[in-house]
Amino acid sequence: MSVPKRIDALQAHALLARGAQLVDVLPRSIYDQEHLPGAISLPLETLDRLAAEKALDPQKTTVVYCFDQH
Amino acid sequence: MLGHVDVRDLIGGRAAWTTNGMPTDGQVGDARRIAQFVQRARSVSIDATIADVIALGDLRYAIPVLGPDDVVLGAVQPAARALPDTTPVEKAMNPAPGTIRPDVRVDDVAEQLRTDNLDHVLVTTVSGVLVGIVVTDELHV
Numbered sequence: 145m146s147v148p149k150r151i152d153a154l155q156a157h158a159l160l161a162r163g164a165q166l167v168d169v170l171p172r173s174i175y176d177q178e179h180l181p182g183a184i185s186l187p188l189e190t191l192d193r194l195a196a197e198k199a200l201d202p203q204k205t206t207v208v209y210c211f212d213q214h
Numbered sequence: 215m216l217g218h219v220d221v222r223d224l225i226g227g228r229a230a231w232t233t234n235g236m237p238t239d240g241q242v243g244d245a246r247r248i249a250q251f252v253q254r255a256r257s258v259s260i261d262a263t264i265a266d267v268i269a270l271g272d273l274r275y276a277i278p279v280l281g282p283d284d285v286v287l288g289a290v291q292p293a294a295r296a297l298p299d300t301t302p303v304e305k306a307m308n309p310a311p312g313t314i315r316p317d318v319r320v321d322d323v324a325e326q327l328r329t330d331n332l333d334h335v336l337v338t339t340v341s342g343v344l345v346g347i348v349v350t351d352e353l354h355v
Contacts, residue, residue, distance in 0.1 A: 148221040151225065152230060156224045170228070180228065181237060183239075206222065207223075208224065
């Protein structure tokens with residue numbers, strides 16, 4: 145499994161403008177309060193293959209974010 | 215991630231996004247962020263002179279001095295108008311003006327500005343790029 149490439153916010157913005165999908169892995173309650181525009185909520189604590197396959201296109205570039213620490 | 219061909223990790227997460235002044239959605243979202251109160255700031259470049267500052271007109275607030283890519287290198291106070299026209303802003307500016315990021319909450323900014331008796335503050339991204347200016351009297355909290 146390859147390690148995700150790290151990008152900054154401006155690079156993320158550019159990728160999203162080109163059609164990348166955006167995933168918020170924060171708890172659902174935090175997502176509901178505030179999330180990046182267009183982000184799909186896939187909380188890390190409940191994330192599994194089935195949930196990812198259902199919500200995401202594996203062929204598209206996927207940008208993942210948490211809060212401010214990883 | 216789970217069979218995906220191209221996965222990118224946003225360094226700094228959500229905070230990296232908001233500190234660049236980009237919007238968010240949700241129940242709270244941007245509603246109480248200072249970004250909602252930012253006004254356009256008139257500015258001069260680092261190679262300008264006091265004559266250029268004066269040419270901007272009414273100077274009630276500090277004028278940001280910008281370098282390449284609109285990064286704030288300093289700020290010229292209104293009192294600098296009294297200097298000779300040919301004075302380079304580089305010599306007249308405060309090289310370390312106070313700034314805030316666009317993602318901070320308006321209530322916190324308003325309290326801090328009033329505590330510090332400041333009538334305005336410059337807003338920049340985390341990289342120092344000018345976003346605009348916030349005027350204390352415009353913060354209706």
